[in-house]
Amino acid sequence: MAELEAVIGLEIHVQLATKTKMFCGCELSFGDEPNVHTCPICLAHPGVLPVTNEQAIRYALQIAAALECEVAPRSIFHRKNYFYPDSPKAYQISQYDIPLASNGRLGDVRIHRAHLEEDAAKMIHVGESGRIHGSGASLVDFNRGGTPLVEIVTEPDLRSAAEAAAWARLLRETVRQLGVSDVNMEEGSLRVDGNISMRPVGSEELGTKTELKNMNSFRFLERGIEAELARQRELIESGGTVSQETLHFHPGDGTLTPLRSKEEAHDYRYFPEPDLVPLAPTEEMLREARESLPELPAARAERYREQLGLADDVAALLAADPETAFFFERVNGEADDIEPRVVANWVTGELAAALRQDGEVANASDSKVEPASLAALITMVQEKKISHNSGKAVLVALLVEGGDPAAIVEREGLAQISDGGELEAIVAAAVESNPEAAEQIRAGNQKAIGAIVGAVMKETKGRADGGEVNRLIREKLGL
């Protein structure tokens, strides 16, 4: 049997962080008491009419611009008809054959379409499982009903679960930096479903796909897709065929169960929403959306590679998070004589490690370390005024107390020993007190030098320059 490859497309629902709902004036909120943000419109009382939230259109246009989509001059809202208590009108206002945006791209993945719609209300199934099966009653919280959503559908361009999760992270960062959504998967402001199939490598045709739902973290997204790919692979390799169905992922045990086929057998009877006029963005709205785009991760990483000469992985790491990127650029701006590559290594390496260890704040921008202080610190290390190890110690102190690194160096006595005579004496003493190591070095075992360097560093409390110490030991041993 031919080798199989995974073919994965994603469908992403992004809740927009507008002040009010998509078609009425109710406030948007998360975590409030149920059914406090409702009105006759979002409860579908008789006679009410929807009015489109202009801010939602502007946010959606920003997403369209960030995903390099074409924007339809006149897109149409449709009614998607179905009976379910989470949909009080018994139809969802969505877009169908003419979506707001189409034919875009983010990174290596093509965007099929992006359209505006409204979120359903939240169903709470009473009972232990929290799921509808085995539940005795269901409650509806209409606070969420009518929240503006942008649904983004990719082309099936992803080839592994890890790739899908990495791309979903890039999308989240991109949308987050637009400032148009909280993109919180646990709270449901970002929801990612997978369309998953397999085909023989080299084939251009698509296999039968399944739709995978309920993966409310990137980890679960990856695990869910992996589990489904494994299931499909086993099925195909044992001579079976994949049937089109919707699967629910259980994060607890990693299993997948099909949703009831009844829920899939819908004929949604789409037709143009007669209560709304076509959505025709003005030139001004389109220009505003384009101009409001911040530098997004993909573009920023490219700039770091091209203009600052950073390595691919460091550039991507710095570019992913705008606050880290901004901090890096400020340090780099203060450190005129230091190569950007060195500054980048400090920010992604030593600083990131110190922040993790300190645990007080997540981001350098929120810490007590001023960009100018870090620049000064890196300069001192580069100019060998302090050792690299002392530099790390000063950085830890800066995180705790802030201030001027030179003052910390002074106070802690961390200045590198610059008096050649003093260091020579310490080296001589160290060689004498480690005769075995000295013998081994003479015999050609270069590694043995570590013991003597260690003794020197201990004696100098790390204030000696490692290179100089090495040189002096060899000189002392006549090598």
Place this chain on the structure above:
Amino acid sequence: MAAMLELTAVEANEAIAAGDLSADEYGAAWAEAAAGDDLNAYLWRDGNGDGEAIAVEQPKIAPVAVKDIFCTEGVPTTAGSRILQGYRPAYTSTAVRRLLDAGAPILGKTNMDEFAMGSSNENSAYGPVLNPWDRGRVPGGSSGGSAAVVAGGLAPWAIGTDTGGSIRQPASLCGIVGLKPTYGAISRYGMIAFASSLDQCGPLTRDVRDAALMLSILQGKDPCDSTSVGLAQAPQLPDREDLNGLRFAVPTELARDSIEPGVREVFEATLATIERLGGEITETTLPHAEHGISAYYVIAPAEASSNLARYDGVRYGLRAETAGDLVEMYEATRAEGFGTEVKRRIMLGTYALSSGYYDAYYGQAQKVRTKIAADFSAAFAEFDFVVTPTSPSIAFGLGEKTADPLAMYLNDFFTVPMSLAGIPAISIPAGLAEPEGGGPQLPVGFQIAAPAFAEQKLLDAAYALEQAIGFDAKPGGAGG
């Protein structure tokens, strides 16, 4: 007191403004008249003890009877349906809000065909309205209650809704004026939806000047209705006396032989009156108009099937008692709550939108609709107005057409094309006709249609014609 009830709304308003008439006394007289409703025309009246009308601080103009399709906060609003029995809206429709803001008290809510689906008012869950000219006959529909209260002396003026003729046809059958404005002239917010792309609010009044005044109060762009645009200018009271230089077109397709002889006679006499006033009559052709009914009975039910899906027993209105699950509750509620005609249209509409049938039905009907609108545009390039009888028949007997839905649908033959085109049309009483088989003479309406947003021109011409016709008959027959 009887004298003050003889005033038109415009006359009464002027007398109130001049201090010659007390708005409170005038309002009380109408409330008393309304309390004498023996036509089953009101479903709710202010003062009947079931909920209080929304207060008007200081009544300034004549009180209004409102079709029970307009939401009124705290006051029962049923749309003529059992499924909304006991429902009291949490908000007030824009149309009613505008009336209240103008100082018009709400006299009551009028009976109607369930969800505005019908041409005889026999589809109300609360019993049919009787025609004040002959209580054995229907008042037309779906705004039958609003037409009957104005014709029967139970209200000075009223508002209704027109989707395919629901203002014009009952106005015709009751001998009053009914105006369907351009789609978008008046907000639909708070007007319970039947077919959203066709529904339009409008006045039912004693004469053309009252209709003009009511339209000027109701019209306007509403931020709560994205499809509303309002009129460029609020209509002025018409005072034109001639029709010099105006060109009236009679479409050959809409002058077919199914018109009753008495209706045809009045129609032709009215054409002669137009010519006498200086107007020019020409036959023209609206090639697609005769397909109006077919297109309408796809589009309207399709939209209705979606609009009426919200009545599920979960949040308001009737909920059927069942031991079953959610789906059984939905089914039982809708089975109990909706009447036969509503169910028929929900099924027609659901079918027309179904996967595999959409292009053949809904898609095709929309194309026909576009063709009909184009026909009117072409006609208005040459003519000022298109005229037809409003209804092919005078008021028919209760129960006469209920067994044959198609015959009932054909009542809207002359009114549906204008609804599909979204253009304004008015029905004015033009004369009386002898019913087949005897009985009191019954009113015949004359319909004038104009280009979109040409309401002022339409009202001016209708006023001149109304004055020349001088229709002054009143219901006075048996029991009246």
